[in-house]
Amino acid sequence: MKQYECLTNDSSEASAVFVPYYSGFDIARYLWDDLNTTKRDAGSVEVTKFLKEKPEWKTMWGRDHFMIAGRITWDFRRGVEEDASWGSKLMWLPETKNMTILTIESSPWHMNDFAIPYPTYFHPSSDNDVVQWQNRMRRLRRRMLFSFAGAPRPQIDESIRGEIMEQCSASRRKCRLLECKDTNNKCNKAVPVMKLFQSSVFCLQPSGDSFTRRSTFDSILAGCIPVFFTPASAYVQYIWHLPKNYTSYSVLIPEDDVKEKKVSIENVLSKIPRQQVAAMREEVIKLIPNVVYADPRSRLETVEDAFDLAVKGVLERVDVMRKEMRQGKNSSMVFDEEYSWKYFTFGTIEKHEWDHFFLRTSKWKN
Incomplete structure (x- = not known):
């Protein structure tokens, strides 16, 4: 400031x-x-x-x-x-x-x-830093259809994290899980989280202790399409930073459908046409400047x-x-x-x- x-x-x-x-x-x-x-x-x-x-x-x-x-x-x-x-x-x-x-x-x-x-791991010092990062995210090969980094919330009745982790574990060939637990918590380290998201097409972003997650912005930074389970996690939150047309950059799967086992996350994501996925990923990558905070010792120009x-x-x-x-x-x-x-x-x-x-x-x- x-x-x-x-x-x-x-x-x-x-x-x-x-x-x-x-x-x-x-x-x-x-x-x-x-x-x-x-x-x-x-x-x-x-x-x-x-x-x-x-x-x-x-x-x-x-x-x-x-x-x-x-x-x-x-x-x-x-x-x-x-x-x-x-x-x-x-x-x-x-x-x-x-x-x-x-x-x-x-x-x-x-x-x-x-x-x-939420602040991410990336604080660019120049416009070129941003452009180079975006181009790098475009070139990545994403072998996993979807991934989740997080821990269950058994103490919260409304939480769907347990169901999400079960579905991810059941979709071993298409989903990778980074479970945030024990004293050696890899979710608190930049490299494991960013590697996971950079290797994934979609990143699951359910509510945690509250509606939103820092993980949402890590996934956008990684060029990974966020999957939300309530509009309260992003769409009505970051109205100055994210597009109103939420389908252009994300997927919404109602949390009640997951809780009641009415929906397969793998099936929903697998059915999205490749062209649409490519367009969504490009929109996510374009959003990267909107969600990063530049190094305060420098100033971005354009x-x-x-x-x-x-x-x-x-x-x-x-x-x-x-x-x-x-x-x-x-x-x-x-x-x-x-x-x-x-x-x-x-x-x-x-x-x-x-x-x-x-x-x-x-x-x-x-």
Whole structure:
């Protein structure tokens, strides 16, 4: 952010105001070991108190302010005052509800946070770095039809990872499994993960502890077509970074069909025509610049990376809100926040074929 070419210290000239609060580091100190909500919320409360006392705040009452949360949204959405409940209440504070908060996973049912890509292993220093990487991914021979890197989630009733791993093991000639377990976890190392994805045509991306996975962006980086099992894993998340036409770069297999053993993943993927697969892979490779963060010590010249697209998305959002305020409008009043996923993805809250994916469950209470 400090190297962004359009910075100003004069807030009266600013299109948006960046708040450099490291909320992810702040809450990480207390998530597992401290059950005191007052301590967990202290940083968030202090920051928002500081902000609303500044003259810049009164320009748009925080609607032109934005920050990066650095963790998934659920770590900042504790909606109750119970010490045993998870996370802080950062995103529930009246001030932050006016702000734009960038997270690696956003809530489909709230309107103050927007998802940006998880960091990958690749941080290019030049446009040429990006082009060379893309060309390398195009030349790779992919011997496996599909693969999965991950661990089961037996403690989560809704998880389909167990079924996915069973199907992969049963398709030995066409699927390769990298199981993330024990102390020598290969999934935490770049080489095994990237080798797996670079040798695969499709990479399975089921939900884990939450809707999204860093693995999605590793697979795109590797030129491997992601296979999702709910639109909440990507399509309604990364609206500034991924195409709205999700079929152009990915496959969606409904998780209920997998859970109920109604579908064979191998059969679904095997039936996709070769020409279509080639076109999808090319689209994935074209997406690589959108999901990587360039080396901050350098600057890409003609390529927009994930950082550029995130800042552009924030500026466009703030510009819309600024115009609405001048006209006495407020788009947040025209739809129920529960349908944020639909409004921000499609610009409407009309009935949609994905509605059943976004019914509230015990897993997602806040």
